[in-house]
Amino acid sequence: MAEPHDSFWELERKNRRETALLVIVFMILFTALGCGLDFVFGNLRVIGGHLSGVPILTTIALIIGSIQSILSYFGGAALVLASVHAKPLLPDSPKQQIVLDVIGEMALAAKMPVPRAYIIDDVAPNAFATGRDPAHSVICVTRGLVDEMDREELQGVLGHEMAHVRDYDIRTMMMIAVLVGGIAMLADFVYRWAWFGGFGARDGSDRNQSGESGNAGALIAVAVFVLAALAPIFSQLLAMAISRQREYLADASSVEFTRNPRALLRALELIAQTESPLKRASRGVAHLFIVNPLEAVGDDREGFFADLFSTHPPLSKRIARLRALAGEDAPSNASSTAS
Amino acid sequence: MTAVVLIVLVVIAVYLVSVFNSLVRVRNEVDNSWRQIDVQLKRRHDLIPNLIEAVKGYMQFERDTLTQVVEARGRAIAAPDPASRLAAENQLTAGLGRLLAVMENYPQLKSDQNVMQLQEQLTTTENQIAFSRQAYNDAVLSLNNRIQIFPSNIIANNFGFKPAEYFKVAPEDQELPKVNLSLGAPRA
Numbered sequence: 001m002a003e004p005h006d007s008f009w010e011l012e013r014k015n016r017r018e019t020a021l022l023v024i025v026f027m028i029l030f031t032a033l034g035c036g037l038d039f040v041f042g043n044l045r046v047i048g049g050h051l052s053g054v055p056i057l058t059t060i061a062l063i064i065g066s067i068q069s070i071l072s073y074f075g076g077a078a079l080v081l082a083s084v085h086a087k088p089l090l091p092d093s094p095k096q097q098i099v100l101d102v103i104g105e106m107a108l109a110a111k112m113p114v115p116r117a118y119i120i121d122d123v124a125p126n127a128f129a130t131g132r133d134p135a136h137s138v139i140c141v142t143r144g145l146v147d148e149m150d151r152e153e154l155q156g157v158l159g160h161e162m163a164h165v166r167d168y169d170i171r172t173m174m175m176i177a178v179l180v181g182g183i184a185m186l187a188d189f190v191y192r193w194a195w196f197g198g199f200g201a202r203d204g205s206d207r208n209q210s211g212e213s214g215n216a217g218a219l220i221a222v223a224v225f226v227l228a229a230l231a232p233i234f235s236q237l238l239a240m241a242i243s244r245q246r247e248y249l250a251d252a253s254s255v256e257f258t259r260n261p262r263a264l265l266r267a268l269e270l271i272a273q274t275e276s277p278l279k280r281a282s283r284g285v286a287h288l289f290i291v292n293p294l295e296a297v298g299d300d301r302e303g304f305f306a307d308l309f310s311t312h313p314p315l316s317k318r319i320a321r322l323r324a325l326a327g328e329d330a331p332s333n334a335s336s337t338a339s
Numbered sequence: 340m341t342a343v344v345l346i347v348l349v350v351i352a353v354y355l356v357s358v359f360n361s362l363v364r365v366r367n368e369v370d371n372s373w374r375q376i377d378v379q380l381k382r383r384h385d386l387i388p389n390l391i392e393a394v395k396g397y398m399q400f401e402r403d404t405l406t407q408v409v410e411a412r413g414r415a416i417a418a419p420d421p422a423s424r425l426a427a428e429n430q431l432t433a434g435l436g437r438l439l440a441v442m443e444n445y446p447q448l449k450s451d452q453n454v455m456q457l458q459e460q461l462t463t464t465e466n467q468i469a470f471s472r473q474a475y476n477d478a479v480l481s482l483n484n485r486i487q488i489f490p491s492n493i494i495a496n497n498f499g500f501k502p503a504e505y506f507k508v509a510p511e512d513q514e515l516p517k518v519n520l521s522l523g524a525p526r527a
Contacts, residue, residue: 094455101463108375109470151462259473 015168026179027065029231033190034061036224072178077131086140089117102154109257110162115139124278128288129161130174137165156264163253169246176239177285183235190228243287243311261326268319287311358491365482369503372475379468387412390457408434472506479503
């Protein structure tokens with residue numbers, strides 16, 4: 001087909017590639033940390049330029065890493081939902097019924113199966129989508145979104161989420177959430193035990209027969225420290241870089257579904273006025289949401305470093321792009337006046 | 340030499356088959372998205388009598404609006420051919436849009452849970468019709484392009500592929516506020 005579908009297949013392929021890359025990077029980091037620990041604890045030694053010993057911890061790290069990759073693929077959505085304390089969204093009230101209906105409408109517009117709906121009990125209006133593929137997708141909204149947004153705004157936000165579903169962003173983002181969390185945990189663990197083990201190895205001369213090997217051990221211990229310290233930052237940066245560019249794309253796709261740039265524009269302007277960050281959101285899942293749940297929303301810093309350390313493009317930039325699509329000029333009281 | 344001719348023939352055959360298959364695929368997509376619209380139009384037909392019944396008591400003064408909707412529904416159901424059915428459905432869309440807009444003037448309706456539920460069901464059905472119409476028209480565009488553009492038009496004409504009709508929106512429908520059929524969410 002020579003129509004918009006092409007770009008969407010392209011995006012899906014890109015997401016497959018990036019998910020594979022992510023898992024590989026994750027496995028390498030995991031194995032490297034395990035390998036470092038083997039040196040620290042003396043399971044592996046360099047004697048006369050040759051490696052000797054049994055890399056027990058490397059093997060264990062490899063196994064744990066594989067298991068975690070598989071678990072995060074099949075159970076990632078459940079983990080993410082549990083971590084933000086999301087509950088199934090039921091048609092208990094008229095407003096909740098409307099949200100469920102709009103999810104159905106946007107699924108139709110995106111030609112995708114209808115995702116399951118969840119809700120977080122929090123007043124900050126926000127939403128995210130997750131799952132391993134469109135057939136197993138989940139859209140999660142906050143209580144604030146349900147209460148404050150009218151039908152048009154909901155269409156904009158949920159259209160944005162359906163775009164993430166259609167383009168398989170949800171899978172990449174879910175793997176990032178779970179694997180980055182895993183790396184942070186492992187790094188933390190390594191950091192503590194390497195410290196303990198490193199001292200043990202240097203003190204106990206029974207473990208290191210020759211001084212040369214002791215020096216190598218100390219060097220490797222330092223390397224493990226550095227790796228353990230850098231791994232979470234590195235993986236976080238990766239998550240942010242992958243996440244940021246997708247938001248503009250999903251904004252554009254939302255307009256493609258609703259054929260109404262005002263829908264998402266009004267929704268983002270409404271969000272721009274609220275100040276409360278989401279209570280349950282942690283760094284690990286921040287990149288999933290439609291707007292960054294951790295920053296005060298008025299925070300519109302721009303520039304290289306702000307860009308590097310942000311999971312989302314500044315709200316004011318996204319609003320400006322939607323205004324251009326809607327054929328409007330920015331109003332004189334621009335929302336960037338908020339501190 | 341014969342090998343070259345053979346290869347060329349095979350390449351041409353593979354190309355013809357792939358064009359034919361893609362024509363069939365797009366035609367099926369048109370049929371399928373029409374069935375989607377059909378499901379929702381039927382659902383709308385089923386919902387309307389309930390809504391009219393529920394609001395009749397409150398809206399004595401809107402007899403015209405109510406009759407228009409009822410009559411358009413009757414015409415759509417009884418329509419003998421697709422063209423007159425589309426026309427009737429478009430009138431029904433316009434009439435329903437007016438009815439849902441006028442309902443905003445009757446605050447008593449907001450306290451009637453049954454009415455609110457029916458209104459929401461109709462609103463989402465209306466939106467679903469609109470979104471399915473988008474999908475249908477996209478599919479029609481894609482089919483008609485293939486039927487008219489060289490070289491796929493040769494195959495299309497030889498195998499009797501017919502261009503499909505667009506589901507056009509009636510002019511009066513376009514003047515209505517399209518999306519804002521909401522319950523008027525309270526905004527602080």
